[in-house]
Amino acid sequence: MRSGTNLKRPVLAAFVLTAVLVGGAAAAPLPSPAHLPTLARTLNEPAGPPARHGNYDVLDYDLDLTVDPGAQQIDGRVRVVLQPLGGDGDRIVLDLVGNLTCDAVTRRAENLIFRHDGDSLVVTLPATLTALEPDTLTILYHGRPQPHGVFNAGFMWRMRDTGLAGDPSDDTPIIATVVEPWSAHSWWPCKDDPADKATVGLDITVPDSLEVVANGTLLGVEAAGAGRRRYRWREAYPIATYLVSIAVTDYVSWSADCLPRIGPAVRLDFHVFAEDSARAVVDLAPTCDMMEMMTDIAGPWPFAGEKYAQAEIRWVGAMEHQTATSISQFLLTGDRANETTVIHELAHQWYGDSLTPKTWPGIWLNEGFARYFEALWVEQEYGAEAYGDFMQQIGRVRHPDLFAGEGILADPDPILPNILIYNKGAWVLHLLRLLIGDDAFFTFLHDYPNDPALARSGTDTAAMIGHAEQAAGRSLEAFFTPLLQTDAVPVIQVEVTISPAAVNLVQLQDPPFELPVPVRIFTGSGPQDTVLDLAARSQSFSLAGFGKIDSVQIDPQNLSLMRRASAPVRSLEIQGPVPNPGPHSEFELYLKDYAQVTVDVYDARGYRVDTRHLGWLDPTGPAGEDGSTPHIFRWPAGPAAPASGVYWLRFFAGSNQATRKFTLLH
Numbered sequence: 001m002r003s004g005t006n007l008k009r010p011v012l013a014a015f016v017l018t019a020v021l022v023g024g025a026a027a028a029p030l031p032s033p034a035h036l037p038t039l040a041r042t043l044n045e046p047a048g049p050p051a052r053h054g055n056y057d058v059l060d061y062d063l064d065l066t067v068d069p070g071a072q073q074i075d076g077r078v079r080v081v082l083q084p085l086g087g088d089g090d091r092i093v094l095d096l097v098g099n100l101t102c103d104a105v106t107r108r109a110e111n112l113i114f115r116h117d118g119d120s121l122v123v124t125l126p127a128t129l130t131a132l133e134p135d136t137l138t139i140l141y142h143g144r145p146q147p148h149g150v151f152n153a154g155f156m157w158r159m160r161d162t163g164l165a166g167d168p169s170d171d172t173p174i175i176a177t178v179v180e181p182w183s184a185h186s187w188w189p190c191k192d193d194p195a196d197k198a199t200v201g202l203d204i205t206v207p208d209s210l211e212v213v214a215n216g217t218l219l220g221v222e223a224a225g226a227g228r229r230r231y232r233w234r235e236a237y238p239i240a241t242y243l244v245s246i247a248v249t250d251y252v253s254w255s256a257d258c259l260p261r262i263g264p265a266v267r268l269d270f271h272v273f274a275e276d277s278a279r280a281v282v283d284l285a286p287t288c289d290m291m292e293m294m295t296d297i298a299g300p301w302p303f304a305g306e307k308y309a310q311a312e313i314r315w316v317g318a319m320e321h322q323t324a325t326s327i328s329q330f331l332l333t334g335d336r337a338n339e340t341t342v343i344h345e346l347a348h349q350w351y352g353d354s355l356t357p358k359t360w361p362g363i364w365l366n367e368g369f370a371r372y373f374e375a376l377w378v379e380q381e382y383g384a385e386a387y388g389d390f391m392q393q394i395g396r397v398r399h400p401d402l403f404a405g406e407g408i409l410a411d412p413d414p415i416l417p418n419i420l421i422y423n424k425g426a427w428v429l430h431l432l433r434l435l436i437g438d439d440a441f442f443t444f445l446h447d448y449p450n451d452p453a454l455a456r457s458g459t460d461t462a463a464m465i466g467h468a469e470q471a472a473g474r475s476l477e478a479f480f481t482p483l484l485q486t487d488a489v490p491v492i493q494v495e496v497t498i499s500p501a502a503v504n505l506v507q508l509q510d511p512p513f514e515l516p517v518p519v520r521i522f523t524g525s526g527p528q529d530t531v532l533d534l535a536a537r538s539q540s541f542s543l544a545g546f547g548k549i550d551s552v553q554i555d556p557q558n559l560s561l562m563r564r565a566s567a568p569v570r571s572l573e574i575q576g577p578v579p580n581p582g583p584h585s586e587f588e589l590y591l592k593d594y595a596q597v598t599v600d601v602y603d604a605r606g607y608r609v610d611t612r613h614l615g616w617l618d619p620t621g622p623a624g625e626d627g628s629t630p631h632i633f634r635w636p637a638g639p640a641a642p643a644s645g646v647y648w649l650r651f652f653a654g655s656n657q658a659t660r661k662f663t664l665l666h
């Protein structure tokens with residue numbers, strides 16, 4: 001899901017203004033990540049998900065719903081095929097909001113006793129649930145669905161005319177459902193629990209000027225009385241209730257066949273408002289390229305034989321309804337400014353829809369993966385630097401404290417809206433990739449959503465970690481646990497020594513992390529990048545294998561998730577000489593205090609051949625820390641250079657001294 005704040009124009013302006021341009025004449029705008037706002041909780045927001053109903057499993061729902069936009073009323077019949085799971089009770093509980101009226105519950109043409117208690121529909125069965133045969137209940141209900149849930153959405157009655165300046169006066173209905181996380185029961189009776197997926201039929205009757213887009217396959221469209229049509233949709237793959245959706249208006253619709261390299265062809269359907277169709281053609285044009293990227297990475301389209309539709313709705317965001325993404329008119333700008341939303345919702349079809357968290361705290365598995373696929377799309381389209389920029393946008397730019405104090409990712413509060421589950425979730429995947437390398441990481445991205453056992457049971461954080469460990473071939477507990485179960489951030493004290501060449505890292509925070517730390521090593525043959533696996537509270541990494549090292553940068557592109565600690569300042573630190581050997585060289589002097597500095601130079605025989613008085617020098621801050629600017633000492637200076645050979649330079653700063661060896665080579 002992606003959402004904005006409200007229906008006012010400034011939202012649109014914000015989307016456009018935050019777009020970042022990529023250099024180069026032909027470059028398209030680099031989409032900047034839209035961020036979920038913090039929405040005020042509404043009166044209609046339930047305190048939490050409905051209670052679990054563990055004594056039955058739903059196998060299939062069949063909805064037959066008549067939608068009357070004029071009266072803003074629905075009349076429905078829902079047939080529920082359920083499998084009793086045993087137990088000695090004779091009642092089952094379905095979820096249905098109290099403001100809809102249940103007219104009857106029947107079983108084999110007999111009325112059952114029911115009680116509509118708050119948002120629960122308690123049905124008494126003629127026998128106890130020990131019977132293990134599947135059973136079918138039919139529920140008749142009607143009413144006027146009201147805004148519901150954390151986004152004050154639910155079953156939404158809208159009209160084309162927004163009333164805003166420049167919009168045509170047009171009262172064509174736009175009806176759409178957005179119910180994540182637990183508002184499905186605000187428009188149809190169901191077991192509103194993501195752990196219980198079932199197949200779903202959606203027979204939706206509407207005025208014949210309107211078109212209905214829903215999940216799965218359109219089986220047919222038939223006349224349904226005066227001025228009405230019935231759209232008969234069926235989702236043949238198990239679907240969670242929060243992904244069941246209808247989107248209804250007088251759409252302009254078109255299709256395209258997409259033939260990815262992997263898996264079956266997928267028909268792409270597009271349904272947009274007539275006035276937005278030119279913009280939508282541009283904005284949704286990359287869909288097939290995105291489908292290619294998804295199938296390359298995540299495996300075949302998980303809903304083989306079914307289409308992938310994108311249907312415009314009047315709302316403020318986008319929602320990954322299974323095979324039928326809903327997308328806000330505000331995201332259709334005609335310049336691909338929101339293309340990351342298009343890949344985000346498509347990625348959810350694998351991560352969220354086909355593979356669904358068993359419980360809502362696992363929602364970060366949905367949003368973190370979908371957000372990370374935004375980064376992968378940016379990387380594919382615009383290159384590694386743009387990928388890095390994107391990660392900064394969803395990292396330290398949006399979260400200057402690097403997610404510290406923002407809550408626990410694996411148990412987020414609130415479930416939605418919560419920017420943490422998107423951005424830190426994506427950062428966990430980015431760091432995992434740095435840590436285990438591309439081969440293992442992309443094996444994981446592929447194998448995890450294609451695990452048939454998980455597709456059946458639903459996923460959770462432990463199952464995801466299991467797949468990552470399988471791909472990496474080792475335990476990743478030390479990596480995942482502090483990232484997922486705490487809101488701490490690594491605070492790293494860095495010390496770089498050139499002779500011997502080493503990086504010493506100390507973690508100051510609790511708990512310690514396993515953290516990938518990129519380093520850039522400058523040698524005579526140019527910079528080399530590598531990643532250190534920091535797996536202890538204090539660890540020293542030898543750089544001896546890199547040959548002669550001039551200098552080292554720690555995480556120069558901010559690609560790790562760490563804050564730099566202020567290292568304890570040594571009174572006198574010398575880095576260099578660079579180059580060495582050479583006709584002359586430079587030394588970097590770091591001082592803790594204001595000090596008078598002198599340098600004595602000795603030749604290989606031990607004779608002092610030069611003395612330099614540098615005077616009183618200011619403190620510099622420690623070596624290797626941002627903001628530290630060393631004093632530079634060059635030797636030899638001037639035309640009267642000594643002969644080639646080995647020299648020792650002894651630096652004095654107050655009572656401190658340090659010695660460096662330099663080979664002078666003319």
Ligand SMILES: [Zn+2]
Pocket residue numbers: 001002320344348366367370
């Ligand atoms: Zn999402």
